[in-house]
Amino acid sequence: MEIKGEQDFNGPRELLYELLLDPDVLSAALPGVERFEEVAPETYESTMRVGIASVRGTYTGRVEVLEQSPPESYRLRIDGSGKPGGVRADATVELSENGSGTTMHYRADVKARGTIARLGGRLLGGVARLLIGQFFKSIEQQVDDRAA
Amino acid sequence: MTIADGPALPKLIGERVKRREDPRLIQGQATYVDDIKLPGMLHLAFKRSDIAHGVITRIDTSAAAAMDGVELVITGTELADHLGPMPIGTPFPAPDHFSVATDKVRYVGEPVAVVVAEDRYIARDAADAIEVEYDELPAVVDPEAAMEADSATLHEGFERNIAVESYWGGTGVNPETAQPEDDSAVDAAFAEADVVVSQRMLNQRLAPNAMEPRGVVAQYEPGREYLTVWSATQNPHILRTLVAAMMGLGEHQVRAVAPEVGGGFGCKINIYGEEYVAAALSRLVKAPVKWIEDRTEAFLTTTHGRDLLGYIDLAAKSDGTITGLKARIIADIGAYEVLLTAMIPTLTGLMMNGVYRLPVVRHELTEVFTNKTPTDAYRGAGRPEGLYFLERAVDMVARELDMDPAEIRRKNFVPADEFPFATQSGLVYDSGNYEPCLDKALEVADWQGLLAERDAARAEGRIVGVGLSFYVEVCGLGPSAVVPTGGWEHSGVTVERGGKVTATTGASPHGQGNETTFAQMLADHFSIPLEDITILHGDTGVVKQGIGTFGSRSQAVGGAALISAAGKAGDKMKQFAAAMMTDQEVSPEDLVFEDGRIQVEGAPEVSKTFAEVADYAYVPVPLPPGMEPGVSEEAFFEPENNTYPFGCHISMVEVDRDTGETKLLKLIAVDDCGNVINPLIVDGQVHGGLAQGIGQAMFEEVVYDEDGQPVTASFMDYVMPRAADLPVFELDRTVTPTPINPLGAKGVGEAGTIGSTPCVVNAAVDALAPFGVTHIEMPLRPERMWRIINEGEGGQS
Numbered sequence: 001m002e003i004k005g006e007q008d009f010n011g012p013r014e015l016l017y018e019l020l021l022d023p024d025v026l027s028a029a030l031p032g033v034e035r036f037e038e039v040a041p042e043t044y045e046s047t048m049r050v051g052i053a054s055v056r057g058t059y060t061g062r063v064e065v066l067e068q069s070p071p072e073s074y075r076l077r078i079d080g081s082g083k084p085g086g087v088r089a090d091a092t093v094e095l096s097e098n099g100s101g102t103t104m105h106y107r108a109d110v111k112a113r114g115t116i117a118r119l120g121g122r123l124l125g126g127v128a129r130l131l132i133g134q135f136f137k138s139i140e141q142q143v144d145d146r147a148a
Numbered sequence: 149m150t151i152a153d154g155p156a157l158p159k160l161i162g163e164r165v166k167r168r169e170d171p172r173l174i175q176g177q178a179t180y181v182d183d184i185k186l187p188g189m190l191h192l193a194f195k196r197s198d199i200a201h202g203v204i205t206r207i208d209t210s211a212a213a214a215m216d217g218v219e220l221v222i223t224g225t226e227l228a229d230h231l232g233p234m235p236i237g238t239p240f241p242a243p244d245h246f247s248v249a250t251d252k253v254r255y256v257g258e259p260v261a262v263v264v265a266e267d268r269y270i271a272r273d274a275a276d277a278i279e280v281e282y283d284e285l286p287a288v289v290d291p292e293a294a295m296e297a298d299s300a301t302l303h304e305g306f307e308r309n310i311a312v313e314s315y316w317g318g319t320g321v322n323p324e325t326a327q328p329e330d331d332s333a334v335d336a337a338f339a340e341a342d343v344v345v346s347q348r349m350l351n352q353r354l355a356p357n358a359m360e361p362r363g364v365v366a367q368y369e370p371g372r373e374y375l376t377v378w379s380a381t382q383n384p385h386i387l388r389t390l391v392a393a394m395m396g397l398g399e400h401q402v403r404a405v406a407p408e409v410g411g412g413f414g415c416k417i418n419i420y421g422e423e424y425v426a427a428a429l430s431r432l433v434k435a436p437v438k439w440i441e442d443r444t445e446a447f448l449t450t451t452h453g454r455d456l457l458g459y460i461d462l463a464a465k466s467d468g469t470i471t472g473l474k475a476r477i478i479a480d481i482g483a484y485e486v487l488l489t490a491m492i493p494t495l496t497g498l499m500m501n502g503v504y505r506l507p508v509v510r511h512e513l514t515e516v517f518t519n520k521t522p523t524d525a526y527r528g529a530g531r532p533e534g535l536y537f538l539e540r541a542v543d544m545v546a547r548e549l550d551m552d553p554a555e556i557r558r559k560n561f562v563p564a565d566e567f568p569f570a571t572q573s574g575l576v577y578d579s580g581n582y583e584p585c586l587d588k589a590l591e592v593a594d595w596q597g598l599l600a601e602r603d604a605a606r607a608e609g610r611i612v613g614v615g616l617s618f619y620v621e622v623c624g625l626g627p628s629a630v631v632p633t634g635g636w637e638h639s640g641v642t643v644e645r646g647g648k649v650t651a652t653t654g655a656s657p658h659g660q661g662n663e664t665t666f667a668q669m670l671a672d673h674f675s676i677p678l679e680d681i682t683i684l685h686g687d688t689g690v691v692k693q694g695i696g697t698f699g700s701r702s703q704a705v706g707g708a709a710l711i712s713a714a715g716k717a718g719d720k721m722k723q724f725a726a727a728m729m730t731d732q733e734v735s736p737e738d739l740v741f742e743d744g745r746i747q748v749e750g751a752p753e754v755s756k757t758f759a760e761v762a763d764y765a766y767v768p769v770p771l772p773p774g775m776e777p778g779v780s781e782e783a784f785f786e787p788e789n790n791t792y793p794f795g796c797h798i799s800m801v802e803v804d805r806d807t808g809e810t811k812l813l814k815l816i817a818v819d820d821c822g823n824v825i826n827p828l829i830v831d832g833q834v835h836g837g838l839a840q841g842i843g844q845a846m847f848e849e850v851v852y853d854e855d856g857q858p859v860t861a862s863f864m865d866y867v868m869p870r871a872a873d874l875p876v877f878e879l880d881r882t883v884t885p886t887p888i889n890p891l892g893a894k895g896v897g898e899a900g901t902i903g904s905t906p907c908v909v910n911a912a913v914d915a916l917a918p919f920g921v922t923h924i925e926m927p928l929r930p931e932r933m934w935r936i937i938n939e940g941e942g943g944q945s
Contacts, residue, residue, distance in 0.1 A: 083276050085198055113256070114198035117857035118444070118865070 003128050004107040007136050011143040013095040013102040017071040019142055020093065029138035031131050034058075042066070048080070052127050055116055057082040071095060076108075085114020157675055157743050160668040164828035165678070168664045178408040181363035181380050182440045189365070190219055192426060192439040193271035195261040195278040196448070197253035200289075200519035200856025201300065202282035204251060207261060212274040217266040219433055221274065224248035224260055230428045234421060235390055237632045240312050240490040243303035247421030253282065254302050254483035255519050256858055257448030262425055264433055268440070287856030291457065291480035291516040302483060302517040311481060312490050312515040316497075316573075334510040337472030341463030345544040347923050351533040353455035353480065353850040354843075355866055356526050358658075360410025361441035362450055366426035370434060373397075378405045379423055382412040383696020384656055386633050388688045390419045391427050406686035409658035413840070414525030415450050416658065417698050418487040447861035452850055453526020455480040456493060456533045462541040468549055468556040472508045475500055475537060479515040482522040488529075489522055490515055495530025495622070501571035502538045503582050503620045503794060504560040509572040519856040525698060527840055528901040531621040539617040539906035543913070544922055553616045553910065554590055558583060577620065577792040578886045578894075581820075585882045586618060589796035589818040592880050598800060598814070606918070611803040611937065612813075613915025616796065617907035623821075623895025624704030624791040624888065636786040637701065638693040639709035641670070641717040643779035645766050647744075647759030649674060649681045651713070654694015655706030656686040659836075660897065661829040662702055666710050668825055669891075673714045674721075675741035676758055692782065700895030703825060704791050708889035712783035720779045721746060725761045727772035729754065791886040791894035795819035797903035801911040808934025810846060810912060816878040817903060822885045822894035830896050831879055837900020838877055843869035844901070845908035846928045867927075 009016055019025045023044060027036035032049040039045045042065040049058050061080025068074045078089040091108035111117075112124060172178045209221040224246055233244040248259040261278050265271035286300040293299055294309040301309055338344055358380075365378040375397060381387050381404070388404040395402070409416065422439050430437045441450070461474040479493035497511040546556040561582040562569045569577040589595075598614050605612040626635020640652040649670055653662055667681040684690050697706075722736040725746040732754055740749045747755030756764075768777045800814040817834055824830050847867035851860045860866040885892030905926070912928050913921060916936050924932065 111855055113855070113857055115444075117198075117256075117853070117855075118859060118861040 001110050001124065002107065003110055003125070005132070006103055006105045008098060008101060008103050009140060009143050010101045011147045013097055014071045015146060016095055016102045016104065016143060019139060019146070021065060021074070025139070025142055029135050029142065031134040042068075050127070052130070053123065054119060055084050055123065055127055057084045085112060085116035087112050087116060155743070157671070157677060160671050160678060161825050163668070163826065165664055165668055165826055167661045167829065168667065169661060173408070180360055180408045180410060181365055181378050184365045184378050184407065184438070186365065186367060186436040189436040189438055190264050190266065190433060191268040191271045192429065192437055193263045193265070193268065193275040194259040194422070195263070195275040195280065197249065197256060197258045197260055199253065199282055199284055200256050200287040201302070202253055202284040204249065204253065204260060204280060205283050206279070206281040208279040209261060211279070212263060212277040215270065215274045215277065217270040218263060218274045219266070220264040220429070221278065222262050222429070224250040227262065227425065227428070230432065231394055231424050234424065234486070235393065236485050236489070237487045238485070238489070238491040239632070240485065242311070242485040242490070243306060245484040245486070247424045255521050256856060257445065257521060258483070259421060262429065264429055264437060287519045287854070289518055289520070289852055289854055289856050291478050291518055294516050294518055295514070302519065306517060309517040310514060311485060311517055312513065314494065314513045316511050331510055334472055334474060334508045337508045338461065338463045338474070341471055342466035343545060343548050344461060344463045345541055345548060346459070346461045347541065347544060349458045349460060349537055349540060349923065350925055351454050351456045351458065351536050352844070352926055353520070353523070354453045354526055354848050355447055355850050355860070356413040356415035356450065356453055357446070357868060358411035358413055358415060361443060361446040362416065362420065362422065363438070363440040364423045364426045365436060365438045366430040367436035368427065368431040370431070374401050374403070375427055375431070376403045376405065377423065377427055378407055380409050380416055381406045381419070382409070382416045382656060382658055382698055384686055384688050385654055385694040386696055387419050387423065389633075391424060394424045395427055395431070403687070403689040405689070406656050406658070409686070412658045412697070413527045414453060414529055414698060417696070418451050418524050443863070444861050447866065448521060448858060451486060451524035452482065452521050453523060453529070454533060454844070455523055456496060458533070458537040460537045460541045462545055464545045464549070466549065468545070468551050468559045470504055470506060470542070470545070470560045473500065473506050473538070474510045476512045477514070479513065480518050480520065480523070481515045482518060482520040484522045486522045486524050489524050492523065492525055492530045493533070496534035498573045498575055499531045499620070499622060500534040500538050501573055501575070502535060503557070503562060503580070503618050505562055506572050511573070520852055521858070527837065528621070528898040529699070531898065532841065532844070532902045532905055535617070535619045535621070535902050536906045539619065540909060540923065543615070543906070543910045547917065547922065554586060554595060557616070557618045558586055575622070576789060578789055578888050579884050580620065580792060580794060581882070581884045582618065582794060585794060585818055585820050586796050588880055588882055589798055589816060592818060592878055593798040593814070593816040595798065598798070602800065605802070611805055611915050612800065613911045613913065613917070614798070614800045615907045615909065615911030615914055616798050617903050617910060618794070618796045619903045620792050620794040621898060621902050622790045623700035623793055623898070624787055625699030625701050626705060626787045627789065628786060631695070633695055635695070635705070636784045637695055637705040637709040638691070638782065638784050639706065639713040640692060640780065640782040641710070641713040643717055643721060643762045643765065645763055647676065647680065647757065647762040649676065650684060651681065651710060652684045652691040653706050653710060654691050655697045655702040656694065657697055657702060660697060660702045661826070661832070662706070665703065665825045665829060666707065669707065669710060670714055673711070673718060673741065674758060675743055693784070700897040702897070703891065703893045704886070704889055704895045705785055705787055707825070707891050707893060708787070709783050709785035711890055712785055713781050716781035716783060717779050720781065721758070721761055721765070723772065723775060724765045724768070724779070725756050728756050728761065728764055785889070787888050789888050791822065791888050793819065793821040793894040793896065793899060795899055795903050797907035799904070799907045799911045801908065801915055803912070803915050803933050803937065805937055808930035808932070808937060810928045810930070810933055812842060812846070812873065812875055812908060814875055814878070815842070815904065815907070817900065818880045818882065819896060819899045819903070820882045820884050821896035821899060823883060823892035824881070825891070825893065833896045834879055834900045835877060837898060838904045839869050839874060839900070841901035841904030842874065842908055845905045845926055846873070849927050
């Protein structure tokens with residue numbers, strides 16, 4: 001399935017670009033993250049706890065950051081799995097200036113397996129939106145903190 | 149004095165006797181597999197693939213094995229030392245298929261390892277703790293793309309994923325060369341036709357969804373070298389044969405028991421990997437083991453049904469006379485061939501002659517492997533697919549010619565005086581009389597009134613349609629020449645002391661009501677009360693021989709065996725009775741069973757009670773010359789042909805313009821299944837069949853995404869028909885007995901699923917015809933209907 005959307009932030013895109021690829025920031029912003037560490041250049045490993053309905057569980061995953069083109073765009077390759085199944089995603093993030101701040105465009109092609117896949121569009125889209133919303137809220141806070 | 153003044157016993161055959169099975173079933177007093185608990189019993193859980201296609205590169209069972217309460221963790225490779233590839237029951241070439249995958253996984257849900265633990269919770273947790281890594285391969289999901297040269301392939305030696313290819317047409321295939329002979333007659337028929345309809349139709353994949361999932365308990369007793377397997381199966385004798393072979397045991401060392409079985413619908417014919425694994429692991433761990441399928445596993449691993457894609461062409465003259473049929477069928481059989489997988493789609497072509505005189509037929513069938521759950525029989529097994537394709541196409545011709553759908557069928561019927569009738573596909577229909585059945589259906593439905601009602605509704609702006617279908621199907625499987633397991637059935641009848649009767653049948657029921665119908669038959673045969681009769685089944689330790697229950701064979705084959713055994717037992721009872729009445733010079737030929745007595749016909753005063761004679765049979769002093777004590781007889785019945793029941797279904801639907809929802813307003817089913825033993829049970833079989841046939845037309849569909857991930861693996865996503873979705877069915881019948889068995893009964897288990905599906909879709913197409921459609925794919929999802937309505941209206945404005 002495809003997940004895509006856009007989100008406006010107040011700060012300049014250079015700041016946003018930096019924050020979005022900072023392991024400490026991400027660790028704080030990603031909901032339920034218990035561990036987020038750089039294991040190789042541009043490669044991170046993470047343990048994340050999701051507490052929603054039948055996809056509840058602890059997931060371990062690997063994130064690779066590819067095709068970095070600061071401050072405009074980058075690509076993420078994500079592979080995570082836990083008891084309820086697994087997710088593989090290929091995501092692109094583009095940042096553009098919108099006059100008063102930065103607009104982030106994101107698009108991810110998500111392939112799920114196990115229970116997660118079987119719940120499919122009925123649950124996965126909603127869970128993703130919820131988690132992404134929490135993530136943006138936290139990033140927004142950090143942008144505002146830095147900008148202040 | 150030998151006159152018994154017992155009450156006159158009413159004849160029970162043909163009566164609506166309530167099922168004797170039901171009180172225990174609805175009061176929770178029945179014993180299913182999961183109710184079986186043995187001392188020291190361990191529990192199995194399967195680690196299953198969560199990808200559709202890939203090579204196993206690593207399995208780490210160490211964490212699972214270290215858990216408290218875990219007895220054993222075993223991978224497919226390790227298990228292959230104990231269990232070879234699973235047997236199949238068809239003559240087609242098949243790739244090796246292990247109970248637990250050894251090197252490669254080919255569908256989501258395929259087992260890769262097994263845990264044996266103290267309880268099922270520990271077993272499941274341990275299975276979750278097994279780590280498996282795969283080298284993922286592209287998933288083969290679309291059966292047509294699967295046959296392309298650039299597709300990934302599932303099995304070595306099966307190029308382009310093709311499992312089976314068959315062809316026949318025109319003047320048929322030359323048996324010497326197996327090559328098609330000249331079938332230019334087919335092309336000529338189409339060239340000369342006034343009207344040709346051509347339609348690609350999908351008869352979608354379905355999940356059988358028996359109320360009780362699968363389950364097995366296996367107990368190998370090393371001291372006795374004896375294995376007992378309890379399983380939710382339709383055919384314990386076939387289970388015994390195959391488990392014995394897989395375990396290297398003789399059939400004398402294996403007892404298979406089907407306790408109460410909560411529905412089968414064809415998906416419990418196959419003998420599954422879990423059954424072999426349970427047997428093998430019980431021997432390995434020296435303890436009884438149990439495995440009970442959960443509902444998600446049932447969606448993922450119990451065989452699916454249908455999934456046939458048809459390219460159908462039907463030719464006709466302008467007066468509606470059908471002149472030729474071409475069918476190119478692609479069967480998506482999933483990842484492996486299991487017991488009857490490859491045979492099921494062959495029934496589709498065999499039955500596509502329908503009830504019509506078809507001058508020429510060309511039939512091509514390709515069965516294709518994909519990364520999906522294997523398919524096998526599902527209620528109707530091949531016939532619903534064929535009759536759906538045919539009855540949709542006939543309807544399309546009628547629409548093209550603006551003919552009444554009833555009249556085009558009447559015009560092409562095989563006439564009553566042409567039976568037995570040999571079809572283009574090589575079958576011989578035993579008996580048939582189609583026109584009275586059609587007339588009765590039209591009368592019960594008030595066909596003209598229904599059309600008027602539809603037109604009146606349309607005038608009000610409502611979207612209403614009526615549909616009709618006429619099916620013929622094949623029941624009473626055998627004979628042995630066409631059923632690899634043997635096509636006979638077995639029965640035993642024992643008259644006990646006190647004149648009670650115990651009978652056995654190899655037709656192992658799981659909802660068919662044999663305990664009632666078979667008792668009705670014996671009650672009439674011996675003229676004793678129903679309560680004096682017990683029917684035993686489902687246990688190879690009790691039922692000496694048997695084949696099982698599938699293909700609507702319980703009555704037509706199993707019932708015939710019962711009556712044959714009862715005849716033998718009755719003869720012996722008469723001989724004992726005659727011996728008791730030697731002073732009255734009675735010979736056995738003069739005796740009849742009447743109201744609990746064995747009496748000289750027409751002379752009730754010259755009689756012995758059934759009970760007296762039974763008692764004498766077991767203490768035969770003196771023993772009549774040439775006789776053995778006791779009355780316990782058995783019989784095998786081998787049918788010489790199948791039976792071909794038929795029927796006409798009529799329906800009316802309304803589609804909601806705003807939501808696209810289809811509501812089934814009426815369903816009339818007039819079925820002819822030959823002689824009827826118990827009309828209540830026949831009605832019940834028809835009701836259940838209709839619900840499942842309507843379910844296919846309107847609701848049900850197994851869906852995989854492009855990676856081979858099943859997305860309909862729960863009742864949240866797989867829509868089952870519910871009571872509120874169904875109208876009150878209007879049922880009736882005609883009776884055309886079969887000459888194939890002494891009962892004249894044909895079989896009715898699958899009828900409802902065969903007639904109703906095309907009938908409902910025909911009605912839906914009729915409803916939406918004003919929007920320009922000539923065909924609608926199943927299921928009739930609201931979204932699909934809404935789009936037709938809105939795009940149709942958009943197109944017209």
